[in-house]
Amino acid sequence: MRIEEIDKNFVPASIGDLQLHYLEVGAGSLMPRGLAWYEQDKQFCRLPQAALSSLSEGVQGLAWHTAGAQLRFKSDCLHLALQVELRGPSNMPHMPASGQSGFDLYLGSGRDKQYVKTAIPPYGADKFEQLLFSQSQAEMQEFTLNFPLYNGVKQLRLGFSPGAELCAASPQAVKNPVLFYGSSITQGGCASRPGNAYPQLLAQQLDFQCLNLGFSGNAKGEPRMAELIAGLDLAALVLDYDHNAPTPEHLEQTHYPFYSLIRARQPQLPIIMMSMPDVDLKLEAANVRRYIIEQSYKKAVAEGDKNVYMIDGFKLFGKSYRDACTVDGVHPNDLGFQRMAECLQPCLARVLRVEA
């Protein structure tokens, strides 16, 4: 029994007989954001092509996942649709295809954006098309489309109703992007749709461009990664780097050096360190790791760093319904991600000098 046969709420809208004009994403007003090296490489990849071979095999593969990528534009189109070819079908048992491979659309500008729709690939599909938006009278609106969190995009085309205008979106409240470096949790595992991963929630709430460098299982704090990050012009850096260090010793040997390499090249960059959120089922191990991160933080402060901050992972999930925050004891669900965003928001707003 396929659920969409008996519950009409599960049937995706069909494009039917609509006449649409398709544009390839990757030029003009359809340049993706959230991919720091897109302008240079013209690839839907989170890392520069020239650097891939200098990173681990895991990072090389995961760099093609489009977590954090967005399209932002204005249009008065009557209809908007997308056609996409993904790098593969969805295959994760505890993250729905909507989060792994879906696109979610918001309308509006600044902080006044409203979620509208999620384009979700049918079960098992790696190509699909979907109508995302319709209005009855041409009105100029601002669109924000989030890319898949745990899949890659081979080709993406947007379909506009004939005669629609298309132009650049309004500037964001924060000029430079905010970069998040970390594990599967940073990458967005296991949000139900891209906009609900915690970096995207924060990007929406505080209106900044998010660079998501979350590498599921592969955030090992490599110096090469720190160099790449240090070369970017950022508004802030969140180091959600804890989980994937294979041992506490590895974490200890890499955490401060990772920070330090970036700090040496970016003396003014606000850096927020955090420890992992899912502590309850492995309290002892989480304590050891939090201590290591705290030592990094304290050392940085002792050395006179006035722009380093620490978020205690034990506080990320809050108090009530804490138990309901993960799908599997490790990966946050949308509740866990909302709690993380809420916890980080005041600190991030402060360093970005915007209203919380």
Added chain:
Amino acid sequence: MRIEEIDKNFVPASIGDLQLHYLEVGAGSLMPRGLAWYEQDKQFCRLPQAALSSLSEGVQGLAWHTAGAQLRFKSDCLHLALQVELRGPSNMPHMPASGQSGFDLYLGSGRDKQYVKTAIPPYGADKFEQLLFSQSQAEMQEFTLNFPLYNGVKQLRLGFSPGAELCAASPQAVKNPVLFYGSSITQGGCASRPGNAYPQLLAQQLDFQCLNLGFSGNAKGEPRMAELIAGLDLAALVLDYDHNAPTPEHLEQTHYPFYSLIRARQPQLPIIMMSMPDVDLKLEAANVRRYIIEQSYKKAVAEGDKNVYMIDGFKLFGKSYRDACTVDGVHPNDLGFQRMAECLQPCLARVLRVEA
């Protein structure tokens, strides 16, 4: 690329060489709860076998989904595993297999339960086995295992370490079950795991047995369904019946009669009516439907009913991060479900006469 190959956090625990003794679920201390007619029919079905043919085809199929079913027992086992044959593989694009077809385990008694693990079928599988729990010294503990929300269970066996004791769980705080009648939202679409559907969250927080009669796309307020509900000995009834009425007229013609049929046979039963939560994208339609439900409620009160309550669906998702509460504009994710549970909890606690 399968994610479990590159992120070890995604690899399910293997049962390996463990010697386990498997028991068939459905007898003795392994009698499922949350299936009101199990003792009579010995079927993992949410409705009585004799009544199935008198209900719609959709309800007949969905009755086999095990939303709300639970196993509760005490054991001092060193290891616990499950072997299950489901009615089909997972196939929903916006609900992960963990929620559709998974089992989640809690340890502890009363309100002091802690989430431990989710047994998740591998991608595409309709049979699987998984180790759920291990401890190094035999200690008697209370186990609560939630069944899949959007799949059926053909056969379920639990594996215990040899020599383990097995006995009945402690009684729950509320003697009779609480029944939830409604749509896909009631059934738990789209929670990331069974314990995170809003009826299960409430059952855990207030310690009651939950009867989940959510029928995705098929909660049409049929008199036959009202009769079945009216025949049960309940502590409270939540009528989350709104979404699936094909038109406002259908809702108007069935909502009060549905309530009224149950009230005639259950003069003392607390009945909580609620309107749907996902109102923002279709405000006008939601207003019409809320008005109809409010009229039912007001009519009941005017007739002297002192045990009927109304929850305003517009308030279910709260205020902050409201936009992040659904996966698709219709179905709540874990954040939406937590907000719903939080909103309902005071009212439900009051009618059940337990602490909120």
